[in-house]
Amino acid sequence: MLTYFSNSYYKYHHPSSLSCTKYSNNSSAITTLMTISNKLLIAPLLLSLLLLQFSEAVLDRQTVNSNLAATSYSPSPKLDCGGACKARCQLSSRPRLCKRACGTCCARCSCVPPGTAGNYEACSCYASLTTHGGQRKCP
Numbered sequence: 001m002l003t004y005f006s007n008s009y010y011k012y013h014h015p016s017s018l019s020c021t022k023y024s025n026n027s028s029a030i031t032t033l034m035t036i037s038n039k040l041l042i043a044p045l046l047l048s049l050l051l052l053q054f055s056e057a058v059l060d061r062q063t064v065n066s067n068l069a070a071t072s073y074s075p076s077p078k079l080d081c082g083g084a085c086k087a088r089c090q091l092s093s094r095p096r097l098c099k100r101a102c103g104t105c106c107a108r109c110s111c112v113p114p115g116t117a118g119n120y121e122a123c124s125c126y127a128s129l130t131t132h133g134g135q136r137k138c139p
Contacts, residue, residue, distance in 0.1 A: 081106035089139060091116045098139045105129055105138035 081103050089098035106112050109125035117139075120127035129137040 079106060079110050079112070081112070084112035088112055088116060092139065101137060102139050 085099045085102035085106060088102050089095050092098035102112060105126050108129065109123060111123040111126055113119040113122045113126055126138045127136070131137050
């Protein structure tokens with residue numbers, strides 16, 4: 001069998017595992033083989049780096065998705081509306097009406113502003129609820 005490597009390099013393989021080799025230009029054949037072997041070594045290295053980068057990206061995406069899923073489906077801690085409204089309405093002249101309105105707002109917004117009055121900036125939802133007449137619903 002005669003195998004062609006370059007213009008000046010021929011190698012003859014005999015079936016009895018004895019080989020005869022003819023070199024017309026020894027240095028150019030070695031240079032050509034080294035260039036080919038260097039390219040063959042670099043290609044798998046680049047391919048493995050690309051594969052590693054891709055697998056890390058997929059792993060990061062799965063981690064982010066699982067973190068989002070964990071935060072999306074986990075119920076937020078429930079606020080004790082009764083206790084929060086009792087503290088909010090303790091100085092009111094009509095405590096039962098205040099607690100009832102506060103309880104409705106707390107159930108919708110899941111927050112009650114601190115203190116006995118004002119501080120609406122702490123809970124924007126609580127501040128945005130109004131009655132049919134346009135007045136603030138939440139005390």
